[in-house]
Amino acid sequence: MSRGGAVRHLYVHLPFCASRCGYCDFVTVVGRGGQHPAYVDALLAELELERGVLAPRLESVFLGGGTPTFTAPGELRRLVGALPDAEEVTVEANPETVTPAVAALLREGGVTRVSLGAQSFQPRLLSVLERRAGPDDVRRAVYALRDVGFDNISLDLVYGIPGQSAADLDADLSEALALEPEHLSCYELEAKQGTRFTHAYGAELARQAEAMESYFERVVARVTAAGYRWYETANFCRQPQLADGRDLRSRHNLAYWRSRDYLGLGIGAVSTIHGRRWRTTPRLGAYLAALAAGERPPREVEELPAPVRRSERVLLGLRLDEPLALAAGLGGAVDWSAVERLEELGLVERGGSADGTLALTTRGRFLGGGVTAELLA
């Protein structure tokens, strides 16, 4: 075994939730308070098994869920205390779970950034999403985090909720911006096939599709006007000049978009290391049993041949507002005649010298999915 790997990004999945939201398709486990200690044991055991791939010093750790902050406080404390240090340590949280005590616990455990799932500030829309938090919970959570010294808070918003008018969206954006978060993620609601939510609201969403078509543009216009950088398709951070020169982009997520290697721990977590991607079993029982026996949990492995890796670098890289450098054979992943067509339509820009760079124009970014599908070779 080598004395240290090169992976500098670690994801830890905490699947527990108080209840499952209708639109959610993540790996989650409702309740099961009794299993939290065993799960944290398993995570730490898995970390030991994989530690060899990690670099001595990590850039980022990200605790996602589920609802990481729903995990029993003692267990959460034990986990954050045992995780390796990193320059950025993010924890996802649901607003109603962020009490002053939890905020303090996170701060003391070395967490540097909290991502709050606000989703909306309209009680009516929150109940459509089956969220437990109310608008006041969001504000309370932000104040609690600020009180213990957090200076990097991100809010998640969802738009395109059944029944959400353009005025509702504007109100949500105003409320969110009023809290002066360092970072904002705004996602269009994805009604995924087979979820309870799509069953209940699919028809209504289809009816509203035309009216909601402009919401993405609306979000970008509003948030950028408030001094935020639209640095990724769905992500915004406060401009450095308005943040004491700090680069407030999520370092962990940037690693994904730059196709860096990352290790994922926990059920359903995905890792990508050295051209190989695997997903750990999403089944809690199998995961706990394997690690209790000192074994690696079952995985689903996907090999990523070089052309696939190149395609991914293009499709991920074009989500960012920085031009994608096409060095190292990346140009082969691109259909140049398509690029020419898209350039004529004002959706793509080429730049730089030598191998050159590729970037989407503003309009290209609104159509990023279709544009990328077209320009991939």
Added chain:
Amino acid sequence: MEQQRIRNFSIIAHIDHGKSTLADRILELTGAVTGRQLREQVLDTMELERERGITIKAQAVRVPWRDHELNLIDTPGHVDFTYEVSRSLQACEGAVLVVDAAQGIEAQTVANAYLAIENDLEIVPVVNKIDLPQADPDAAAREIAELVGDDPNHVLRISAKTGEGIEAVLDAVIERIPAPRGDADAPPRALVFDSAYDQYRGVVAFVRAVDGAFRARDPLRAMAQGTRFEAEEVGFFSPTMSAAEDLGAGEVGYVITGLKDVSRLRVGDTLTSERGPAEEPLPGYKDVKPMVFAGLFPTDSDDYPELRDALEKLKLNDASLFYEPETSQALGFGFRCGFLGLLHMEIVRERLEREFDLDLLVTAPNVAYLVVTKAGEELEVHNPSEMPREVERIEEPYIRASIIVPKDFVGPVMELNTERRGRFDHMEYLSEERVLLVYELPLGEIVLDYSDQLKSRTKGYASFDYDVVGFREGKLERVDVLIAGEPVDALSLIIHRDGAYARGRQLVDRLREEIPRQFFDVPVQAAIGSRVIARETIKAKRKDVLAKCYGGDITRKRKLLEQQKKGKKRMKQVGSVEVPQEAFLAVLNLDGGKK
């Protein structure tokens, strides 16, 4: 056999009135086949024919009966094959006209009876299926007697299913149908009434010897086409091929020609001997021309060579099938095919799909047009996209349609025919309840959804048949469809001026629904020349993003994009617009929008 003891006859009937069953019974009764040999319907050789109850290719079987030689000549059951039917009938002196005792006469009975009468055949009217509980033999006998101008008491009543009355039919064939009256000593002449292609023996001609005699190794000539060949063998079917020393005047049988191409020996031609040839051919030869045209394209463009081979093979046995390569910007490489009529088209399509396992796109059919250009040049146009934009005159084929309906539906049928530019010819009461309506209609108004409309407006009670009566001038326009300013060849159509606007509007609306939104606004227009008659705009997409993409989502998102990319590759490029093939299909299948 001396001509006095030969009888040549056909059985003619509407579909499902029992023609094939009667033929089977005759073969059984005369001992031509044993039960074991008797497939369900002996004369129909193709799988398709049995399933559809349609006989595509005529054949002839020789059977003995009471010291006579009877030749039963099978005819195609549908007037798409009118010409073939008429040649088969010309090989006979009489016809057994079969009518279902429960159904009475139908449009096809009428059309076939007229054809038999035009060919001077003696008609033996028969009411079949008298064993059915709902049979009304007296009513059917009255209708059939009225139709052929006979006495109802003279109409035979049988059940081909149970075998009742079959002997009487055979006796009536001998008693009522005249013997052939050819000249056994004249130079030989034989009518080719059908042909088939055999992989090993080449073209087999089905012939009726009229004068003289034909023997193996005779040098022969087809008089109209001038094709020369040596008879490799002559013989007859009983019901399998039996070689014979000769085919004498009045006899029916086959000649093996050794020719490799059915198109060199057309139905209706006259065979004669190169040694002492006849001076005049038999009358009535026509070069049949296809009237209905459609594009056939493989769903998967890689199947183009298979489609070409399949058409070549079909053509071996079907001289009336026409095809030529067609390249459509929308549908790729395929063939423009010509058919005798709609049923012929359906049969060819089904055979291609079934026997050759091809997936086909068939464009909306159109008819043949005769065009005189401004420069005075005359053209025949088979494809709307080839219609010159500046024309002096366009002529289109007209049909005479016979429609039989219960009297309550006369109104709806008249209304439909008026919508379809029909001209009322006459109306007859066949019985108190049933009416025969005869109209002249442009064939172009029939080829799309006429029979569906007729069915739905008469609750399925109408029976409909037609034959082509000639070309007439029409106020026709070429309508082009433009997507983002680019005309789409496959979507051009020719339509009467009065219907142009509605159809153009329908096309444009349908395309707007079917073409996915692009990265830019796409105007869709229908135009006559430079005059736009309908327009819609497909608005540009405003957003198309995968909202979330983090470490756990990458594989799935990549696959989504790959799928999207694959979908794009299947699209057809019209200028800068990507149009899914389904959009073309939806429009080409327009057929009143039912598919």
